[in-house]
Amino acid sequence: MPIVEPSLVEVQRTERLDLEGIDVSGDWNTFLRSRVAVDLDVKILDWVKGHPQGDTISRCWQCGTCTAGCCMHTDYGLQEFNPRYFIYLAQIGYEEELRRYADTVWRCVSCNKCVERCPKGVKVEEVVHTIGSYLIASGLAPESPADRFDRAYTENLLRHGILDEADLFRTYERLEGRKTPARQILRMGLTLLRSGRLHTGPFAHRARRWAQMRSVLRAQLARDARCPAPTGAADRTVAAEGGGVR
Amino acid sequence: MSAAASSRSAPDATPAYYPGCSLDGLGKAYEVSSQQVLRHLGLSLERIVDYNCCGATEVKNLSQDVSLALPARNLALARSMGRSQVVAACNGCVYSLARANDSVRETATRDRINSLLARGGAPSYDGAASVQHVLEFIYQRAGPGRVRSAVRRPLAGLVIAPYYGCLYTRPKRYTGVGTTPGTDDPEHPHFLDELLVACGAKVVTDYSAKTICCGGGHALSDLEVSVAFSASVLNEARRAGADLVATICPLGQINIENHLDRIRSSYGDEVVRPVAYFTQLMSLAFGSSLREARLSDNFSRPDLFLRSRGFA
Missing domain, CATH: 3.40.50.11810 (Rossmann fold)
Known part of the structure; x- marks a missing residue:
């Protein structure tokens, strides 16, 4: 990865330059390809800090305890899933590098070992999800399968107050264009039916006195979904051509 | 000392029981067998009748306040049953109920959540219900x-x-x-x-x-x-x-x-x-x-x- 600090050496164009009688005019410093990123932006940190689940980010002192125990990093072995690094990039505002992880950040499984172990009380799992939200809000990451699932789950839950598990399964499969083999569905359905567990559609469980709560929570959900996009975030670039190489 | 710790000082004879979506759905065997175990050990729990799902780890990624109001409504219902202890059998439920507890210790958050609860026709939550996994409950009460x-x-x-x-x-x-x-x-x-x-x-x-x-x-x-x-x-x-x-x-x-x-x-x-x-x-x-x-x-x-x- 490039050095993250302002560049001291710039390309210089000289019309006329004599050095001890020798004409050395021309373009200077062009052979020094900058390895330095200059356009860091604290707006990312401000955005994450301003989010109700991101405020603990400023306690992080980069010890890496979260990543050392992270099941995605160590057990599953996805080396680029590195919560300490995601936090670091958000802290210094290095968006160009952060966006390289657009398809990685969402894969946190929320096991909360990082939150458990953080010696500084950072809610790492929530901060990482907030960084994921930043990437989506600023148009740097597409909506992930997990985001689609969260939405399907929440809509399903708010409908009756109690989750309709079979319906969630069907809805989500449709969203992803996936099809579980009919044989498997049938086998599961029969087992559920036989044991009196097929509570779906008209037979779904419903929370009592839910209608009013539903409309209040749906309104709140809609308000929070209009989470402001960071201003100009997507236009910012990093000066270094080699930027983003780790 | 955490809120969870301070409110655990006065145990209920019969704590409130939060089944969550799983125990009434796919996890029916867990529900039935839990009741059998409790009966054999002479322990009892009283079900929160009007409960709603807790939101697990999904809802919070869309809205902080909805993710707190969902579990808080259940905790408030337990309080209106006169209970200060809530037992749940699902790790996800324990997590989200306890997370709501932690959050409403902040007065501003509690007021915001209670305003949602009030507008939704639910009792308000005072933050005074502790949350326990059924495993811990059985271990502590029977051992x-x-x-x-x-x-x-x-x-x-x-x-x-x-x-x-x-x-x-x-x-x-x-x-x-x-x-x-x-x-x-x-x-x-x-x-x-x-x-x-x-x-x-x-x-x-x-x-x-x-x-x-x-x-x-x-x-x-x-x-x-x-x-x-x-x-x-x-x-x-x-x-x-x-x-x-x-x-x-x-x-x-x-x-x-x-x-x-x-x-x-x-x-x-x-x-x-x-x-x-x-x-x-x-x-x-x-x-x-x-x-x-x-x-x-x-x-x-x-x-x-x-x-x-x-x-x-």
């Missing part, structure tokens, strides 16, 4: 001693891997586990080990998958990961020499069982072990039949295995 004396048919000859999963203790800042007297060890939990041993089973102690995540949060959205983690839960049990996995979380149970075909085809038949709720196994030890403990509900069919070991 291995009373469990031992309730055993009618010891689980002799069974070697069990105790699978706690991720959110039973974690994170302690929400659950209070490890920082509240009488609670389990957050890194090396042992309550389940002890209860199963008290039922006469042999428990594998070097089970490295004890507290790993099953990937259940991404059970559908990240198959690769959740299948791999579920397979680990079973494979580590195999390596430790266990013939059965005991779970304390319906998300884990259902996630692992939902992936059985995929695990078989990717990792081989020999990895697979039957998986059962710990209360099903305890109920069996207390004299219930395989049918009464609903052991044929589970897709991994622990009933077939247990029958081959002489249980009826």
Whole structure:
């Protein structure tokens, strides 16, 4: 990865330059390809800090305890899933590098070992999800399968107050264009039916006195979904051509 | 001292019971067997009748306030039943109820959540209900001693891997586990080990998958990961020499069982072990039949295995 600090050496164009009688005019410093990123932006940190689940980010002192125990990093072995690094990039505002992880950040499984172990009380799992939200809000990451699932789950839950598990399964499969083999569905359905567990559609469980709560929570959900996009975030670039190489 | 710790000082004779969506749905066997175990041990819980789902770890990614209001409504209902203790059987429920508790300690947040509850026609929440996993409840109220004396048919000859999963203790800042007297060890939990041993089973102690995540949060959205983690839960049990996995979380149970075909085809038949709720196994030890403990509900069919070991 490039050095993250302002560049001291710039390309210089000289019309006329004599050095001890020798004409050395021309373009200077062009052979020094900058390895330095200059356009860091604290707006990312401000955005994450301003989010109700991101405020603990400023306690992080980069010890890496979260990543050392992270099941995605160590057990599953996805080396680029590195919560300490995601936090670091958000802290210094290095968006160009952060966006390289657009398809990685969402894969946190929320096991909360990082939150458990953080010696500084950072809610790492929530901060990482907030960084994921930043990437989506600023148009740097597409909506992930997990985001689609969260939405399907929440809509399903708010409908009756109690989750309709079979319906969630069907809805989500449709969203992803996936099809579980009919044989498997049938086998599961029969087992559920036989044991009196097929509570779906008209037979779904419903929370009592839910209608009013539903409309209040749906309104709140809609308000929070209009989470402001960071201003100009997507236009910012990093000066270094080699930027983003780790 | 955390709110969880301070409010645990006055235990209810009959705490409120929060079933959550799983115990009334796919995890019915867990619900039925829990009630059997509690009855045998002379313990009782009173169901929160108007409960709603807790939102697990999903809703919070869309809205902080909705993710707090959902569990807070249940805690408020428990308070209006006059209870200061809420017992839940699902790790996900324990997590989100305890998380709401932690958040509403801030006055501004509590006011905001209570305003949502009021507009939705629910009682307001004072933040004074503590949350407990049913495993911890059984351990604290009855303990291995009373469990031992309730055993009618010891689980002799069974070697069990105790699978706690991720959110039973974690994170302690929400659950209070490890920082509240009488609670389990957050890194090396042992309550389940002890209860199963008290039922006469042999428990594998070097089970490295004890507290790993099953990937259940991404059970559908990240198959690769959740299948791999579920397979680990079973494979580590195999390596430790266990013939059965005991779970304390319906998300884990259902996630692992939902992936059985995929695990078989990717990792081989020999990895697979039957998986059962710990209360099903305890109920069996207390004299219930395989049918009464609903052991044929589970897709991994622990009933077939247990029958081959002489249980009826």
